[in-house]
Amino acid sequence: MRKWGISVIVFLLGTHPLLAQVDTTEVDLNHLPAPRLFQIACAQCHGPDGRGYPDGAWRELTALRVPPPDFTDPLFSSLEPLADWIGVIREGGKPYGLSIQMPAFGEALSEEKIRELAEYLKSLGADPRYPPGELAYPRLLNATKPFPESEALWIVWQENRPHRPTIRKATLYWAQRWGPRRQWELKLTPEWSASSYEALEVEVGFKQALAHSLSAQWLLSAGLEAAFYLKGNEPWSLQPYLTGIKGLGERAALHASLRLLYEPTSEEPALLRWVLGGQLLMANRARLLAPAIEWVGERALASGAPLHHRLVPQLFLTPPRRGHVALALGVEFPLHRQASYRYRLRGFLLWEFLEGPFWEGW
Ligand code: HEC
Known part of the structure; x- marks a missing residue:
């Protein structure tokens, strides 16, 4: 007793x-x-x-x-x-x-x-409309996260090309929960090449969780993003997508997303991109270490151009005890011949701002 x-x-x-x-x-x-x-x-x-x-x-x-x-x-x-x-x-x-x-x-x-x-x-506080936090699996570098979040990210991207200057992008990304199942987001992406400022992309997006099951560990969401350039000559685009997650017990998860990149003003107006990801989860209380690998495939729909695909090994970790700040790093390797780049370095720093100030809880 x-x-x-x-x-x-x-x-x-x-x-x-x-x-x-x-x-x-x-x-x-x-x-x-x-x-x-x-x-x-x-x-x-x-x-x-x-x-x-x-x-x-x-x-x-x-x-x-x-x-x-x-x-x-x-x-x-x-x-x-x-x-x-x-x-x-x-x-x-x-x-x-x-x-x-x-x-x-x-x-x-x-x-x-x-x-x-x-x-x-x-x-x-139970309300079955709200997807449970157990289904908020760590974000991957390419697959769209299905869980509607309130978080801020700083995303970095660098493309190393043979005999040409390296391109760098850094995105500021803000996502905000909206009601039980929705999220809106805003992304600002300046782009540099050989230290000159080349372009500025703005993207607004909306996401909705469609269905989920805690016991079967899955969540399916759909969303729409619109991207346009305030500086630079890239065409504007609309990107509808479907994205899902399936947990495999306590220690692993599968991610999958399918996205249509529709650029009405360009020669190749429609491109389909799919991502499959496998992730391992090593948790110590709220802290997490999650290595993952993604396979990304891309195909232009009209011309039947060859499939472009790449592999992306990566690591996600949350240093603070509260688990509200995370870091991810990965490398993209092209798997097709005549790729325009050798490899891409990818990464992000993430802060779930509903969990408290960035500097607390370490
Ligand atoms: C002496 C005050 C005190 C008592 C007694 C207390 N708590 Fe708490 N509890 C807190 C505070 C303060 C926090 C918020 C901590 C924070 O946000 O940093 C908290 C947080 C929590 C959380 C975590 C919520 C989160 O942010 O995830 C849970 C769960 C919880 N308490 C449950 C309980 C239960 C159950 C009891 C009784 C058995 C209890 N607490 C008794 C002060 C108390």
Whole structure:
């Protein structure tokens, strides 16, 4: 039978005057149902309804230095994998890059009780329209990410060509959740060649999650992007796409996307591009290391020009404990003859801004 440690009780009594009325000394918390346990052990910081005092009253009512989250918010609730919440309740906030004021309950509560509490918290914000965060597999360099995200990326791209100057692009990319299943995005891509500024591409996009299943680990989305040049002579384009993900157990995932690049004003108006990717997932709490390989194929639809394809080995990693900042690096090798380039270096730096400031949680 596990009992509360004296230090936890003293700590809790100190956090909120209401708790002084609860005699926890001889209660085995593991016998309480999750909602009751929440009231005794969690509500003084998370609020009696799990909303964490969204009116800002947490400043007066608690001794917290960061606002506790609103567990009834379906967006917040859907984004956090259940396993992470179980981990935070067991080990406390610190190993997850969260506030050290979130205590560890692994000593006081059984593993089953912790899971029950985490599931209870999930039920507060449950809304089946929102795709669950478990399906937000790490972004690959070519396949379009199916999960609707709120994140900012800095994407770099360099093409090394035989006997010609290297081309460099750096994209600023901003994606924002919009409702339960949608996302809009904006990309700005300046392009340099031999240190002269050649072009500026602007792209706006929209994505919608079509269907998903958490138990079968898949998510399918569709989207449309429009790209045009503010500087440079490239034609404008419309790009409808379908993209999906299928998890294979805990440690692997398959990515696939199919995109039509439609350039009404160019000689080759329609190009089909498909991407197949395999990814391994090595997780340590919220931190992740994910090596992957993609096969990218491209074919012009009208002329029946030969298939162009390439292989892209790559690595994705999240250095901070909170897992909200990630880095990816990869190389593209052309597999067809007469490729116009030797190889391309690709990479991005990613920040999920809903998870907090860039510099916190390392
Ligand atoms: C002394 C105050 C305090 C108590 C008691 C407390 N928490 Fe927390 N908890 C926090 C704070 C503060 C955060 C937010 C940490 C952050 O955002 O950096 C948090 C975060 C969490 C999170 C992670 C949410 C996320 O951002 O992913 C979970 C899950 C959670 N608490 C569950 C519980 C449960 C269950 C209990 C009771 C068994 C509990 N907490 C008791 C202060 C507390």
